[in-house]
Amino acid sequence: MAETYVSGVAGRYATALFELARDANAVDAVKADLDRFAALIAESDDLKRLVRSAVFSSEEQERAVAAILDKAGIGGLAGNFFKTVAANRRLFTVEAIIRAYEALVFAYKGEVMAEVTVAQPLSESHAATLKQALDAMTGKNVKLAVEVDPSLLGGLKVKLGSKLVDASLKTKLNSIRTAMKEVR
Template sequence: MADTIVSGMAGRYATALFELATEAGAVDSVKADLDQLSVMIAESADLARLVKSPVFSAEEQLKAISAVLDRAGISGLSGNFVKLVAQNRRLFALPRMIVDYAAIVAAHRGETTAQVTVATPMSDAHLAALKETLAEKTGKDVNLDVTVDPSILGGLIVKLGSRMVDASLKTKLNSIRHAMKEVR
């Protein structure tokens, strides 16, 4: 966990949750619950508003998030954690806490995540080859977070930790355009 950098209030909550989950042997189940909750927040504008809005009191947030957790079947350590976050008026930071928790779990497992941007969806064979190449370079199991962005025209952009490789057609064309301007 030493090579994972989580900071701030959300990082402290995520670290505390990871330590509790480790003691309880529930790291994976907590991660699954938090991933499910993250998807729910992303898909529901009302839930996102509840989480982010300071207009709701702690009691209103706790009552509403408890109902959401019950309906989703999220209980135990995960449910209690989210309820505690609501009681402490920190629900606005829950999405960051979920991201930080996932980063801590990945570091604990010796995994890392690469953000990959492509112009068109990649085939499974290309994804597997990229994953294998990145794993060889880092010595870690690499998960890919793939985003499709047609504006890069072609090629790909890979961000892994503090390193970035931009092999997009858009960047290459801009380099050529810049070089042509210098020649004049």
């Protein structure tokens, strides 16, 4: 595995969890549990508030997280991890931890995540064509995370690691507008 560096508090927690999961042969199981918890956060404003707010005590966060994990069926390594994060008053970093863990898993598997923003949903054939092009460009297996943003008007933006390719109609129109202002 090529070294992947994640930094900050979230990076340290994600690295510790990844190493435990790798040693326990549970990398994919833990990722599935983290993804499930991330989906719960995305679906619930109350859970977002619990995760992001500093007004709750660590005991309140621990109790709430334990109940949520129990109801969602998240246990084992990931369940204990979330409880530890809550006990250490670091629940506000859980979303960043999940993203950092995902980056570590992708690097471990020789995969890369491409964040693609499009004006309209991609058809399966367009997504496959884009994936093939990115696979060929990187020499790795690229996973697409597609987000729809109608304000782009057309085209797409692709973020791959620290590189961003912006081929959106919105950006092209803004460039033309700027060039027209310079002509005056």
